[in-house]
């Protein structure tokens with residue numbers, strides 16, 4: 001029998017350091033994890049955040065791995081837990097975190113390659129962790145292109161960061177909107193679907209990795225267009241969202257076939273995701 | 281933080297849910313200490329017309345006055361809770377949905393039904409037909425525990441999360457043998473919101489569906505299942521409609 | 537391991553020994569239901585029971601278990617551990633297998649320590665049985681047990697065989713040496729006869745040899761659609777299943793104390809809310825998809841993940857389904873469709 005280690009349902013403490021509104025529905029929360037050794041994670045991994053007395057929900061870490069034990073979540077207000085956070089969380093409040101859990105993006109494999117990010121809406125949050133990580137050693141990878149789709153201009157979160165990176169030329173952004181305009185923005189944008197840009201992005205499919213995070217409907221089209229462009233299955237990675245109650249492969253909710261999104265994912269190489277019924 | 285302002289309102293109803301509140305004897309003082317009870321149809325006679333944080337509305341809309349009260353309360357309240365199965369699903373008073381409305385009136389009140397018309401009497405309906413409902417607390421009456429959990433959550437500035445499963449789950453957790461398979465009874469357990477701890481089946485009587493239908497209502501298919509088990513469809517439909525007839529209308533089963 | 541033969545009275549001695557080590561639970565008949573309940577003497581137990589309503593998983597994954605209690609702001613604690621050992625008396629082989637399957641699952645990746653601690657603390661006494669018309673454990677390879685018990689009792693009329701399955705069971709059996717002896721030649725014959733009788737008594741069977749492969753081919757079968765229309769999605773079958781372990785977690789505040797309990801409640805993939813995510817997207821919107829999921833998880837998903845199905849053939853889902861749906865005939869219909 002496996003050794004019974006610490007109770008995995010007991011969160012450790014995390015203190016809210018700051019919060020910043022990114023859009024009417026999204027807020028960036030910065031935390032510091034307390035105790036129990038250093039806090040290391042791979043971009044794409046997630047934590048379960050407890051709002052004491054209210055509930056627990058999974059969120060991807062949105063900041064790059066750092067030494068100082070801090071991390072960020074970008075959280076959209078959609079229900080009980082997120083609503084309560086949005087209305088009541090104050091600096092210095094104590095929250096609970098469990099994790100980091102799951103499999104993240106293969107950051108090592110990206111070395112020396114072009115990286116193509118494709119994000120739909122809040123999907124920017126987990127990809128930002130990868131992006132900020134790569135930007136720490138910008139020379140370690142080739143061209144970075146970022147296709148970022150939102151419905152309306154106000155939903156464009158991290159606007160200042162995006163602008164900065166676009167102006168510096170470190171990241172080539174392509175932004176799609178369903179409605180509205182982006183005046184005076186230092187990156188190409190147009191109306192339509194984020195996947196419309198795929199054929200136009202300059203990336204060498206032989207030597208590139210594509211990372212996708214967005215709503216389920218985005219994946220099918222995105223993958224199809226990536227294939228048309230010459231991307232190979234093993235170079236496409238996507239993060240799947242499922243309902244999660246435990247984060248450790250026990251509650252069953254996130255299961256797809258015999259894989260548990262919380263343990264074997266949430267990031268899956270495309271060739272693995274495609275073997276899972278109902279996955280995309 | 282100031283105390284949240286709450287109100288308890290009774291539309292046409294038996295006032296059983298309001299009575300349940302008054303029966304929370306051990307907690308009443310604490311409730312009064314932590315909430316400002318501005319209105320309480322059954323317990324406070326004065327009228328208050330300011331704004332409320334939370335309104336608990338019991339009963340069905342059966343005439344124009346109910347409707348007026350309901351619309352007024354909605355306008356004044358941040359959170360409106362459908363309090364009890366009547367408010368939420370129609371409950372027993374809406375059972376007449378199973379029969380012809382005018383014929384029922386005549387049967388009860390005789391030929392002289394003009395005074396009812398003056399009152400604006402209408403087919404009994406759950407409140408979500410008229411106003412937005414923020415939260416549902418089902419039950420006939422509402423479970424005391426669920427009510428207190430709701431208060432505890434409201435005090436934390438949120439609404440509670442009740443995990444609604446079919447009643448059968450609670451019945452099985454009590455380790456009852458199934459009254460359908462073992463006794464051939466018509467039991468509403470598979471269609472009914474959990475939360476009562478399967479009180480009736482645990483005492484040997486089939487679930488009457490008093491906590492209202494689960495979100496996913498497929499009465500037609502489900503009623504047919506009973507039929508395949510040798511139970512006449514009408515009998516099953518009749519029984520299942522007792523507490524949730526309006527839901528049947530929505531699901532297209534009316535008249536079947 | 538050690539095997540001993542003794543007259544049935546030895547069960548009383550065994551019981552008194554066991555009750556010295558912890559609270560003893562066993563099958564008790566109450567009306568039409570048999571339930572694992574505390575025993576005060578061996579005579580409380582119904583030794584010839586068929587199946588309990590709930591399987592022994594209720595001892596290890598209790599329904600409505602409190603995982604954590606949140607006190608004030610930023611303070612939380614785990615509930616005090618129950619240190620008392622428990623003895624589970626009279627578990628049939630299918631239930632022993634059920635516990636084994638759950639234990640393997642709960643130990644995988646990140647171990648579920650609340651479950652595993654309770655499991656480690658239980659002393660388990662198995663009991664032989666004869667199948668009824670809803671048992672198909674033999675088809676699932678679960679009619680006998682090689683592990684998962686401390687002692688296994690086989691009832692052979694006026695003798696009983698006691699088999700040790702763990703060092704603790706061994707020690708206990710040794711203590712009974714005064715009343716027990718080596719199995720005789722006659723005992724062996726009786727045991728073989730019992731095996732023969734048991735094996736011949738099965739009326740229900742299911743050939744699962746190629747089932748995962750068949751399931752791969754039958755994803756779109758009409759069978760799922762039809763089942764979706766018949767099934768109440770009431771969850772009875774998951775709740776009573778010895779290997780279904782899905783749960784939902786909710787935080788429940790108390791008005792009186794101001795504390796909040798984080799509680800895990802038994803859940804089922806048959807429920808609509810099970811695969812619902814933010815934005816209202818539901819990965820298994822239709823009942824047919826959900827019913828199918830249960831079958832696929834048991835006979836395909838679990839096989840791929842852990843090498844064997846997560847069904848032990850106990851028949852509980854058959855006996856408790858209000859819609860009269862039974863697993864065996866569902867799989868048979870699929871394989872028939874396949875054979876055509």
Ligand SMILES: Cc1cc2nc3c(=O)[nH]c(=O)nc-3n(C[C@H](O)[C@H](O)[C@H](O)COP(=O)(O)OP(=O)(O)OC[C@H]3O[C@@H](n4cnc5c(N)ncnc54)[C@H](O)[C@@H]3O)c2cc1C
Pocket residue numbers: 046055057058059060061073074075076077078079080081082083122125126240241242243244245266812813814815816817
């Ligand atoms: C691996 C992972 C990473 C995520 N990362 C982020 C992120 O970075 N930022 C972000 O804003 N959101 C993220 N989410 C989504 C986020 O977890 C949900 O929006 C959150 O659970 C909603 O909680 P709530 O209590 O506010 O909403 P609820 O009141 O619980 O419900 C709102 C909706 O969410 C569904 N839901 C309920 N529980 C869950 C659950 N445990 N998981 C998913 N859906 C659920 C409900 O069915 C309902 O439709 C992530 C989800 C997963 C699985």
Ligand code: SF4
Pocket residue numbers: 447448449451452456457458459460461467468469470478481486487770772858
């Ligand atoms: S008795 Fe009723 S509630 Fe209980 S399992 Fe049977 S159908 Fe469900």
Ligand code: SF4
Pocket residue numbers: 766767768769770771772773774806856857858859860861
């Ligand atoms: S017990 Fe029967 S009716 Fe209920 S969910 Fe299971 S298969 Fe469906």
Ligand code: SF4
Pocket residue numbers: 773776777778779780834846847848849850851852853854863
């Ligand atoms: S699926 Fe049915 S027969 Fe198989 S273990 Fe579960 S309850 Fe028993």
Ligand code: SF4
Pocket residue numbers: 252774779780781782803804805806829830831833834
């Ligand atoms: S996924 Fe379904 S079949 Fe599998 S353990 Fe959970 S409830 Fe049981």
Ligand code: FES
Pocket residue numbers: 243244245246247248249250251252253254255260261262263
């Ligand atoms: S979140 Fe519970 S199994 Fe994955």
